[in-house]
Amino acid sequence: MIQLRLAACLVGLLFTIAQTVHADGLVLNVGYLRLEEPPRPVLSNLDPIPEDRGIAGAALGRSDNATTGQFLGHSYTMDVVSLPPDGDVVDAARTMLAASRVVILDMPAGALLQVADLPEAQGALLFNVTAQDARLRDGDCRANLLHARPELAMEADALMQVMLAKRWGKIALIEGPTPEDAALAQAYRTSARKFGLKIVSDKAWTFDTDLRRAAATEVPLFTQGFKKHDVILVADAHDDFARYIEHNTWEPRPVIGSTGLQALAWSPVVEQWGAAQLQSRFEDQSARRMWPRDYAAWAAMRSIGEAVTRTGQTTPDALRSYILSDAFELAAFQGRALSYRAWNGQLRQPIPVVNARAQVAAAPLDGFEHARNPLDSLGLDQPESACTAFGE
Structure with a gap:
């Protein structure tokens, strides 16, 4: 009888806590700003570029965040603005930053730097899901800009x-x-x-x-x-x-x-480590396969959600500090936990090496070691980087 009373009290206490957390729940609005790419003439039109490339990945990430967040009283919204190639990205960014201090940016390197250098962007948290330019991880890095897309x-x-x-x-x-x-x-x-x-x-x-x-x-x-x-x-x-x-x-x-x-950062032929389940959920949502930019946008949104879950906060400073810390890990269907390089904001991830129908390998391969993290055998390493904005 005593055990039953204790159990009832415990259930009641947990219910009360859950109600309190939900009542004081956190709401995070994430912006998604895209500068559309002008069409290029190519020899073959067999592989059309999806109109929602990138945006669909972020949408799935928001849905995944919401699934976890519902138990904690956390909710997520996403505002999407897609500009034509000649659109005013600076004006659009100012408007978006007034509504959200956490923004996913889908645009080339030059436009990214324009946004990151705005006075309104100082203290914000920005994610690059498109540009693979080395300079963004090197001398042109910005402390408010993290990179969910792998560098070239x-x-x-x-x-x-x-x-x-x-x-x-x-x-x-x-x-x-x-x-x-x-x-x-x-x-x-x-x-x-x-x-x-x-x-x-x-x-x-x-x-x-x-x-x-x-x-x-x-x-x-x-x-x-x-x-x-x-x-x-x-x-x-x-x-x-x-x-x-x-x-x-x-x-x-x-x-x-x-x-x-x-x-490639991601491919439809990646099937191990639960990746087939991610692919399936994406296809159910978007009626197409996931592209590398979709995966980068999904990873950016999930990084945000993971940081909110672990810290219980939504301020850019708190999220950025946690994401760049040794405590951050993102389970992302790649066989290893993903994390961010604290010296230039680049997301560490394994890179699938694939052909049209199968995954051949996942780098880094066995035997390619690194003093800090085997994933740092890929890309610009800290001693090679001229990035000083992160203070590492």
Whole structure:
């Protein structure tokens, strides 16, 4: 009888606490500001870009936060503003920051810095889910800007680790014609030097012919002059011509980088560690597959939710301090807990290395160690970074 009374009292106490927490519940409004990308002419239209790319990932993250938050009296709202390519991002950011001090930014590096440097953004917490530029994690870092999207160097390093493990030591590099292609090619060159791989041929792609008709004749001629190589690495940031290189080369070699074997922050073929369940929930919500930008936006929103859950606070300073602390961990269906680098705000994550139908590896591979965290073997490490805004 005494035990029953104690149990009843305990249940009553827990119910009272739950009511009190819910009555004093926290509400966090997260802003999502997107600067739309102008359409680019590409050779193939087989892979259209979803209109809600990024936004759909954040929406799933908000839903996941709400599922956890309902037991704690925490609720989350999301305001989305999507600007045309010529929209006034500064004016829109000022309006959004007046309504929310926690904002997810989906835009190129230049626009990101414009927003992060606004007086209204000082003391806010901003998340980059798009730009992979090295400078944002280096000399152009900002203390109020965290990066849920991997930098290019992280993906390049993941690919090089796999090549090293497979003993593909000699690389023929093809670089596309755009500035984004040049940045990707430079990331590959830097990573190849880091891991002791050799680029034996380095050639610019200058064709403007319709490869849908001419690939079988043009590509063999283009690749015929390559020095002896184990693999062809293609830097095609816009997914324009790379697909026509594979299976059309002069010598039968693996084609990797922007086609074939790829290092991506996320891919529909990732199935382990509960990833299939995340993929399924995303498809149920959005009627399509999850893209890397969706995953970055989901991770940003979940990082926010995890910080609110653990701290019981919604102020940007409290959330930022916890997210950058050693205590923060995000379970994100990658087989390892994700965390943020305290010296430049980059999210640490494993990088899946995949082909069109299966995951081949997850970097960092076994044997690639690091004094602090194996995930720091990918991308810009603290001694290499010129970022001083974080005070580390």
